[in-house]
Amino acid sequence: MRTFVYLPFVACVIGVASARLVARRTDPRVSARVLAGSGIALAGATSAALSLLAFTVIARVPLVAAQGRWSASAVTRKVPVPMWVGVAAIVCIVAIGVHALRTFDTYRRGLGHAVRLQLENGGEIVTVPETASFAYACRVLPFRPGVIVVSEGLHNTLDADQRAAVLAHEQSHLAHQHGLYELVALITGALNPLLRPMQRAVGFALERWADEDAAASLGRNTAASALAASALQRPHAVPQSALAHGASSVPARVEALLDNPRPRNPALIVSAAVNATLAIVAVLLAAHSTELIFEALRRSVH
């Protein structure tokens, strides 16, 4: 337990450090799956590790010790986790819990609109009267056809082939259930805020995936020009939002469409998967050794 319980956090740092690289240097169809999968695995492993650390403090509460039939002072002597680490873990869990509730409250508020939109307009293209050029796809109910939302501005900014590329992009999101990957990434970020960059990397990979599908049907130059033209038209029309984040990913996506057709870096993919697997294995070992320690404490009382 002494080391294994901390390994998921190391894996988490490694995962975050390499997420951007994985998203940008590998085939997005693969990296979206690997990033979403390893992200949720890392989130699960760190949550479990935090719980184990927190338990080492909770087990010293007399009431809990009585219930578990071990002595609180023996826990202090035998468990190789300093008191302050366990207390810090409890603080983290509370903070994460509060933050996660807020995240899901925002999600739930949008969910009602998304469900109604999909139930009433499934399989359709809905136009919103906005001058900005944008489009998005909505499919929260995986077994019903999704909705594509387009702005009126898209019609004026782009020519027919570029519009077709935008719609092909959105259809790719719907056809490949990208909404579910996003939900997994959202849960990842909520369980462990340190993994937020991973969540963003999943988002980037999903966009690249859809970009590649649009490029396959309309051509790379057309897909790239549609993306760039829409993005360039936006800043003047849309007020800055609190949700807007720093570095834009659009130039990177356009560049990938123009210069970098299909990067393949199997080593990056494999190491991301191995990293997440190791985190899971480490936390399972930590849990096992914790169990052994408390088993021994229980026996020593009798």
Add this chain to the structure above:
Amino acid sequence: MIYYNCHRMQAMARTQGDDEPGRRAFGELEQQVLSVLWAADTPLIPREVQEKLTDPPAYTTVMTILDRLQRKGVATRRRRGRAFAYEAVVSESAVAAQHARALLANGHDRRAVLQGFVEVLSDDDSHELARLLRKAQQGRAIERGKG
């Protein structure tokens, strides 16, 4: 590449395996046809729609879908020569637009919020994008020249 091919093969197996395409596949196809109509500058006859589809289905399937879209009220048609030409109806549904806007405001669709719609470009990004856009447009012009 292998991944991609697998996926294509699965998609083909799905459409070829069923004589009567499954509900979901049919819904997807319907939206693809609607997208073709929506993206086009002018009304299209079924043959033109078929040409613009990736993995084009049979002509009769396209006809069926266009007819369904027209009956659902999301497309209109008018006579062009001996065929009907179809056009997407711009949905004026205020309710749908309201839900769509609420989604953006609530940030439910994180993809739109984080990566596209409200993302504000820095000056550097704008210059870089303008350069890339010129490059893409040149590429398109060359493609058109060849085609």
